[in-house]
Every structure is written in structure tokens, then in C-alpha cells.
Amino acid sequence: QDAVDLAIYTFFRIFACFSCLGFLGLTTPIAEVLHSLEVIKVPKIVIEIALLMYNTIFIFLNEIDIMKKAQETRLGYNGYKTSFKSVAMLGSNIFLRSMDKAESLQHSLDSRGYNGEIPMYKPQNRSDD
Structure with a gap:
């Protein structure tokens, strides 16, 4: 008990x-x-990884949503067999797209002079004036 x-x-x-x-x-x-x-x-590298993951998660979810809607319009989820095939295609395509997006992110960081530290917004302290 x-x-x-x-x-x-x-x-x-x-x-x-x-x-x-x-x-x-x-x-x-x-x-x-x-x-x-x-x-x-917290170490800066952990914060930068968190920032990049936050950005990547929303890009990833957007890509999944776009691909799933495209598959639904082409009747990709009409039966069990087509559903499994569509989910498998979605998984493989999202992996390839995420690799492409990661490469383009690296190119964009390099073109903007990335030196290992991402500048972050620091909010101002609130005052109770």
C-alpha cells in the first residue's frame, strides 16, 4: 500500500x-x-545551443506541417497502407530537409561573420518608478 x-x-x-x-x-x-x-x-555554449534548438524546433514543426498538408491533399492518408507509406516518406523527407536547413543556417551564420558567439538580446531591468 x-x-x-x-x-x-x-x-x-x-x-x-x-x-x-x-x-x-x-x-x-x-x-x-x-x-x-x-x-x-550557465555556460555560453549551452545558451547558444538552446537558442539554436529553439529556432530549429519551430522551423522543423513548420516543415512537418507543410509536408503533412501536402500529403493530405494528395490523399496520402486514405488507407492503412498509404498512411504508413506517407508517414515513412514524411520521416525520411523531414530528415533530409533538416539537414538542408542546418547547412543553410551554417552558411548564413558564416556570411554574417559568426565567430563562435551569437549576440543575444538583453532585456532592460524593469524599474518601479
Whole structure:
């Protein structure tokens, strides 16, 4: 009985933590989150990776949405067999597209004089004047 109680307690505690984390993530601008990480002395490389991942996730989701809509208009999800084929094609194409996007991101960073450090917006301190 104690193990079941502990499992239920742990489940609801994790659920509450994810809810708070989701609320924080959806209501706080990414610039402030990254600036806060910089303030607590998180290494710059970790912050830059987080910034690039944040950017890449939205590009990735946009590409998936575009490809899925294109497949739906061509009746790619009409039956079980075509659905599996369409999902497989979507997975392979998104991998290839993500490689292309990563290469174009690297070229754009190089053309803008990337020297290993991405300049980030630092929000101004709020004053209660």
C-alpha cells in the first residue's frame, strides 16, 4: 500500500511540476529565459545551443506541417497502407530537409561573420518608478 501511495504522490508531483514548467515556458519570452540562464552563470555554449534548438524546433514543426498538408491533399492518408507509406516518406523527407536547413543556417551564420558567439538580446531591468 505504501508503494502505491508513493507512486500516486510522485505522479501528481511530477504533473504539477510539468504544469508549472509549461506555464513558465509559454508566458516568458525566450530572450528573458536565456538572459536568466546567463545571469545564473550557465555556460555560453549551452545558451547558444538552446537558442539554436529553439529556432530549429519551430522551423522543423513548420516543415512537418507543410509536408503533412501536402500529403493530405494528395490523399496520402486514405488507407492503412498509404498512411504508413506517407508517414515513412514524411520521416525520411523531414530528415533530409533538416539537414538542408542546418547547412543553410551554417552558411548564413558564416556570411554574417559568426565567430563562435551569437549576440543575444538583453532585456532592460524593469524599474518601479
